[in-house]
Amino acid sequence: VTRFEHTCIVSGLGQSRIGRRLGLSALQLTTESCLNAVADAGLTLADVDGLCTYPGGDAASSAGYGGPPPAAVQDALRLELNWYEGSAELPGQLGALVAAAMAVAAGLCRHVLVYRTVTESTAQGTRARSAVLPGAEAVASGLDYWTAPFGAVSAANWLAPLAGRHFHEYGTTREQLGAVAVTQRAYAQSNPNAVLTKPLTVDDYLAARTISSPLCLLDCDIPVDGSTAFVLSHRSHADGIPHPPVYIEAVGTAMRGRPSWDQYADLASMAAAGAAAHLWERSTLSPGDVDCAQLYDGFSILVLVWLEAMGFCGRGESGPFVAGGALGPAGRLPTNTSGGQLSAGRLHGFGHIHEACSQLRGQAGARQLSPIPQVVAVSAGGGPIAGCLLLTSEPV
Amino acid sequence: MAETIRLEDPLLRRAVPAPDPLSDFFWHSGADGKLRILRCGRCGFHIHPPSTPCPRCLGDDVAPAPVSGLGVVQACTVNVQEWISGQPRYSIAIVELVEQPGLRLTSNVLGCEPEAVHIGQHVRVNFIARNGIHYPVFTPASGRCS
Numbered sequence: 289v290t291r292f293e294h295t296c297i298v299s300g301l302g303q304s305r306i307g308r309r310l311g312l313s314a315l316q317l318t319t320e321s322c323l324n325a326v327a328d329a330g331l332t333l334a335d336v337d338g339l340c341t342y343p344g345g346d347a348a349s350s351a352g353y354g355g356p357p358p359a360a361v362q363d364a365l366r367l368e369l370n371w372y373e374g375s376a377e378l379p380g381q382l383g384a385l386v387a388a389a390m391a392v393a394a395g396l397c398r399h400v401l402v403y404r405t406v407t408e409s410t411a412q413g414t415r416a417r418s419a420v421l422p423g424a425e426a427v428a429s430g431l432d433y434w435t436a437p438f439g440a441v442s443a444a445n446w447l448a449p450l451a452g453r454h455f456h457e458y459g460t461t462r463e464q465l466g467a468v469a470v471t472q473r474a475y476a477q478s479n480p481n482a483v484l485t486k487p488l489t490v491d492d493y494l495a496a497r498t499i500s501s502p503l504c505l506l507d508c509d510i511p512v513d514g515s516t517a518f519v520l521s522h523r524s525h526a527d528g529i530p531h532p533p534v535y536i537e538a539v540g541t542a543m544r545g546r547p548s549w550d551q552y553a554d555l556a557s558m559a560a561a562g563a564a565a566h567l568w569e570r571s572t573l574s575p576g577d578v579d580c581a582q583l584y585d586g587f588s589i590l591v592l593v594w595l596e597a598m599g600f601c602g603r604g605e606s607g608p609f610v611a612g613g614a615l616g617p618a619g620r621l622p623t624n625t626s627g628g629q630l631s632a633g634r635l636h637g638f639g640h641i642h643e644a645c646s647q648l649r650g651q652a653g654a655r656q657l658s659p660i661p662q663v664v665a666v667s668a669g670g671g672p673i674a675g676c677l678l679l680t681s682e683p684v
Numbered sequence: 685m686a687e688t689i690r691l692e693d694p695l696l697r698r699a700v701p702a703p704d705p706l707s708d709f710f711w712h713s714g715a716d717g718k719l720r721i722l723r724c725g726r727c728g729f730h731i732h733p734p735s736t737p738c739p740r741c742l743g744d745d746v747a748p749a750p751v752s753g754l755g756v757v758q759a760c761t762v763n764v765q766e767w768i769s770g771q772p773r774y775s776i777a778i779v780e781l782v783e784q785p786g787l788r789l790t791s792n793v794l795g796c797e798p799e800a801v802h803i804g805q806h807v808r809v810n811f812i813a814r815n816g817i818h819y820p821v822f823t824p825a826s827g828r829c830s
Binding site: 429433436442450453499 | 695697698699700701702704707711732733758759760761762763764765767774776777778786788789790791792799803817819821
């Protein structure tokens with residue numbers, strides 16, 4: 289049985305300018321990244337017949353988060369589309385890529401532009417971060433309904449209890465979380481697009497101010513402005529494109545257990561476990577075949593959660609695993625090699641996919657791993673949000 | 685038994701839950717000093733957040749029922765970041781009620797230093813009356829912080 293994801297390749301990659309407080313419109317950044325991706329795929333805009341984004345126009349939970357909806361991008365680029373979608377209710381941010389792959393596999397379209405744009409740095413820079421969070425005797429509804437009335441207003445407040453639970457159950461320490469931040473900062477120094485490149489030590493990490501215990505400022509990703517785009521194409525286009533195609537070996541889209549920040553049975557893992565299990569159910573590969581990982585790091589603790597969920601280390605063993613240097617360039621599993629969201633910037637999941645594809649193509653510049661990775665795992669989401677991919681440089 | 689503690693609310697602001705026919709009882713239950721949780725009249729399962737039918741037996745005879753208000757902290761954090769300027773630090777805790785494994789609320793533990801709140805701590809419900817809501821919060825069951 290052929291899996292639908294084998295029908296597709298990533299044929300093009302593109303990014304806009306990325307930085308702090310660029311003061312540019314989200315639409316401008318988006319058209320930049322999309323045009324770069326289309327050119328990278330050796331296509332023209334007339335070839336594009338699908339368009340997809342996360343989270344879509346009406347899903348902006350805070351300023352600068354949403355990016356432009358598909359209709360705005362379609363109009364700006366005067367695209368003729370056979371399929372389009374903008375949605376947040378997906379298996380993590382990379383659910384947009386999964387949706388696009390399904391559309392291609394279903395025969396609705398052949399070349400889908402998939403994009404994610406954030407302008408959170410500019411939005412927060414002009415209005416201050418507190419201004420973009422609910423608070424002012426606000427009405428709590430939706431995802432916030434059971435948490436905002438108790439002052440749990442930020443993702444930091446929703447994930448700090450998970451970190452504390454992990455510490456409690458497994459003896460995980462702040463020094464171990466700090467190893468994630470320090471390792472990723474070192475990678476960021478080889479990424480010209482990274483926004484935080486000043487060398488970081490564990491002592492610097494331990495001295496950082498607390499946001500929501502046990503998480504400190506350096507456990508949190510850094511908001512940026514920027515857009516990332518991909519062209520997802522039918523596999524029949526794999527020959528003759530300018531750059532090596534990237535293959536989707538498997539997707540992990542499952543949601544098992546209660547989709548909730550506080551009701552999930554295992555408060556030290558949450559939804560990542562189900563998505564990762566689903567990924568391995570769909571693949572003939574196993575965790576030992578993975579050369580490199582790009583794991584969602586909206587907060588450092590999520591890297592530990594994903595390492596365990598995907599089976600790269602045993603349950604509860606992620607703290608010693610990361611502190612032992614496993615995530616570095618010479619480690620067992622080089623991870624978040626762009627610097628990740630903690631140091632390169634919060635491109636909200638799409639930066640991880642971009643880095644995975646760059647590494648698989650052998651085009652990651654000064655941070656290119658050697659030998660060139662052949663299998664890269666990518667994950668997105670935290671708490672009740674989770675999705676993952678296995679990308680390869682050759683068909684499996 | 686601990687004395688009922690007159691609580692100072694450390695939060696400068698509290699969001700008001702949007703009206704919801706299924707959940708409104710939860711936010712007003714504390715008016716008589718009792719916490720109520722939706723309970724299945726057929727199999728006795730406590731359902732939180734409120735939903736119907738009962739997820740265990742699919743019975744639709746569900747109604748709010750008083751609970752003991754006793755619980756155990758399962759996970760917690762001290763919020764330090766001033767999302768609102770001048771906000772003092774406060775505890776956010778996921779509390780499991782003793783009535784049923786996995787029956788949890790996100791809430792605040794008050795009546796002690798936020799740093800003293802810990803996993804495994806036994807707590808009891810209390811209420812903050814504000815914004816026309818009785819917010820269910822918790823205090824150390826021992827009446828002390830440890």
